[in-house]
Amino acid sequence: MKKEFAVIGLGRFGGSIVRSLTEQGMEVMAIDINEDRVNEFASTATQAVIADTTDENVLKSLGIRNFDHVIVAIGDNIQSSILTTLILKELGVKHITVKAQNDYHEKVLRKIGADHVVHPERDMGRRIAHYIVSTNVLDYLELSEEYSIVEVMVNDLLAGYTLVELDIRAKYGLNIVAIKRGKEIIVSPLANAPLQLNDILIIIGADTDINRFEKKVLVE
Known part of the structure; x- marks a missing residue:
């Protein structure tokens, strides 16, 4: 069965989620108080609705409780x-995922029961910073604060x-969980197999250890 999603707030972040979910074949209701934004997604989302989501009766009328996952991507209006x-x-x-503007906003969201809080601008900033430090870092995903x-x-x-x-685990405290080699993904890679140029290592560990590894081995 297809999962049903509702995305509230159709700015750059919310809009990209609507497009991505729709491309994956999901049922998506796109909601915003701004008529122009709703019209923009009328042909993309399963349903696009103009609504004030701070009104409980409006949300009830949309049947919002029946959705599997609601993403609150409201922009500047905390x-x-x-x-x-x-x-x-x-x-x-x-399940409720909410975009946070800052750490204070996140604290409030967590206290009132948000299941997942994201900081898209901050997280993207960290990814870009890691890429700038070393062009060998292809992607960066934060699991927690550490x-x-x-x-x-x-x-x-x-x-x-x-x-x-290389003994990366002993030297840096990092674990290599897989290696991408072309289209192949090698899970639990052999410890005695030589690495090849342009292999992609998928590494998990503490941010401080990752930073140390980047500066020592990856900076060119």
């Missing part, structure tokens, strides 16, 4: 974001060595 989240929680929505997963391309300093020889 008050509307908090009130909408609170109402969704009280109505019994199964731990992340990174995708690292094998450079001349790493190529030809085995995982045993």
Whole structure:
């Protein structure tokens, strides 16, 4: 069965979620108080609705509690974001993800029951910073405040060595959970198999250890 999603707030962040979910074949209701934004997604989303989501009766009329997942992507209006989240929680929505503007906003959202809070601008900033430091860092995903997963391309300093020889776990406290080699993904890679140039290492560990590894091995 297809999952049903509702996205509240159709700015750059919310709009990109609507497009991505729709491309994956999901049922998506796109909601915004701005008529122009709603019209923009009328032909993309399953349903596009003009609505004030700070009004509990409006949300009830949309059948919002029946959706599997509601994403609150309201832009600069923190008050509307908090009130909408609170109402969704009280109505019994199964899963709520909310975009936070800052750390204070996140604290309030978590206190009122948001299941997941995202900081798209901050997180993208961190990804870009890691890419700037080293062009070998292909992607960066924050797991928590202290731990992340990174995708690292094998450079001349790493190529030809085995995982045993590099001993990344002992030296840096990092775990290599898989290797991408072309279209192949090698899970639990052999410790005595030499790495190849342009292999992609999927590494998990503490941010401080990842930073140390980047500066020591990846900066060119």
